[in-house]
Amino acid sequence: MDEALLRALTPQVIAILVRRGADFAAAEDAVQEALIQAVGSWLSDPPRDPKAWLVTVAWRKFLDLTRSEGSRRGREERVAEEPVPEAASGLDDTLQLYFLCAHPSLTPSSAVALTLRAVGGLTTRQIAEAYLVPEATMGQRISRAKKTVSEVRLDSPGDVATVVRVLYLVFNEGYSGDVDLAAEAIRLARQLAAQIDHPEVSGLLALMLLHHARRPARTGSDGSLVPLADQDRRLWDTVLIAEGVQILQTALAQERLGEFQAQAAIAALHADAQSAEETDWVQIVEWYDELVRLTDSPIARLNRAVAVGEADGARSGLAALSGLDPALPRYTAVSAHLHERDGDVRTAARLYAEAARQAPNTAERDHLVRQAARLNAAQGQESGPASGSQGR
Template identity: 80%
Template sequence: MDETLLRSLTPGVLAILVRRGADFAAAEDAVQDALVEALRAWQADPPRDPKGWLVTVAWRKFLDAARAETARRRREDVVEAEVPSGPAATVDDTLQLYFLCAHPSLTPSSAVALTLRAVGGLTTRQIAQAYLVPEATMAQRISRAKRTVSGVRFDQPGDVATVLRVLYLVFNEGYSGDVDLAAEAIRLTRQLAAAIDHPEVAGLLALMLLHHARRATRTEPGGRLVPLAGQDRSRWDTTLIAEGVEILQAALARDRLGEFQAQAAIAALHADAPDAAETDWVQIVEWYDELARLTGSPVVRLNRAVAVGEADGPRAGLAALAELDDTLPRYAAVAAYLHERDGDLATAAKLYAEAAKKASSLAEVDHLTRQAARLNTRRP
């Protein structure tokens, strides 16, 4: 049984049922029932038209459930007149499904969970494992999300920016359990890029590929973080880098710059440098200026301060940092790095220790604590 094929067909099947008029929650339940039946039936007799088989079975499951409702006959009369005979329609409604799962009425966590379930085809158990929460908790989250979007019309234009934010949230979760969310986010973004011609979709795909190319070097075998400057660049995936750069260049050529294209341009400059010392920090600062203009994000300006410190010296970086709110996440870590580069080891060690107390992950706490300890042992 090809589980990858089933997962790739799931969003299209679900979209067809919803397009025919099925309530989203009921349609999703019917598709899941059809997938279970496919796992059992296809082993001995795989169908010639897998998608058509799933549509037929899922629709039958939906009608069986709908017969208990008072509107059964009206639904059947309307839909039977519209259902084409033969293989499933070739029109791909997956794009609308992306928009539905990223509906603005959903919280970011609910939108992510629903996208992974409905578009990604993951089971509730897999999603729960990936997010390190009990399966019952994730089931409730998905159920609430399905109820929220059940009344949403399927023919309304969607917000591409919201969809991209949801996919980027998935990518940044990395991997856990038996689901690699970074790889899953790339797969879904490739699917989206095939369905919609939009430079920011291409920009996000390029950004993911460029970041993913460095994945093997970001941590040591024991899980210890390795900063960008210390990573073994010979182990970066040059195939992914080349693909990401090519996609980015095509997107930038359209002259419709967006935040994901700007982020990808920064990642491409890092990927292009043979070593940390040869990084084109001046151009990276220029891209951060563009990104700050596009987003107004203080986090972008925080990262820009690091780049300024590399391009124009640590004191210039500290001056840029002084313009920001010192309660920003990672502010203390950035300040520590810049003070260390400026030779003030005592202040840097104190700031690293302070940053470790505020870190959001054990790996980051470990890294910052080690940085503080390293400087304390170097001081006279």
């Protein structure tokens, strides 16, 4: 049984049933029933055309479910005639499914879960484990999402920006349980890029590849977080970097700049530097200026302050930081970094400790604790035992 093939065909078959008139929830249920039957029969009697087989069986399952639930006569009359399965419409159908699963009526978390279920072909258990929630909770979330989109008819082009943002949310979840969500997001982004020529889709795929290329260097052998400046760049995946840069260049050539292209350009400049010292921070600041112009995002402004600190000195970075809300995620950690670069070790140590208490995960917290301890130890060595004790 080719699990990868089934996962690839699942969204195409769901989309075909939806286009024929099935509501989303019923279509998804029917396809799941067909997949169960496929597992039981394909080993001994594999079909010549797996997609046509799935469409035929899923459509029959849908008809059975519709009739057994006593649906309105009008719908039953509309779907009673069983059409011949289409063989060549999978790309457009799957694209419609992307738009449906990322519909604006859904919350971001529901859109992500539904995309992984319907387009990614993951089980409810796999999605629940990836998001560290009980399977029953995730099942309810997906059921509510399916009910919501069952009322939606896609009679106009979908919002590419919403689809791209949902895939970006999936990518940022990284790895948990037995599902590598970063790799899954890349797979889905590749699939989407093959179906639609849009610079932001390409920009997202480039961004994912460039970030994913650095993954082997992001943690030490003990699981500790390794900041970008300290990473062993020999561990970066140069094949992924080259692919990401090529995709980005093609997207930028269309001269329809969007936020994911700008983010990918920043990632490409980091990837291009052979060492942290060789990073082109001036050009990175320019790309952050573009990103701020496009999004007016406080997080983009926060990251820009770091780049300004590298390009023009810590004082300039602190000046860029001063106009931002201290409640922003990572604000305190950025402030600590810039104060350390400015030579204010005592303030930096205090801010690192404060940032550790605010950290969203254990790896980041431990890293910030080590930073604070490092600076406190340095103060102790410079000031002697007595004053060092007071500093702690």
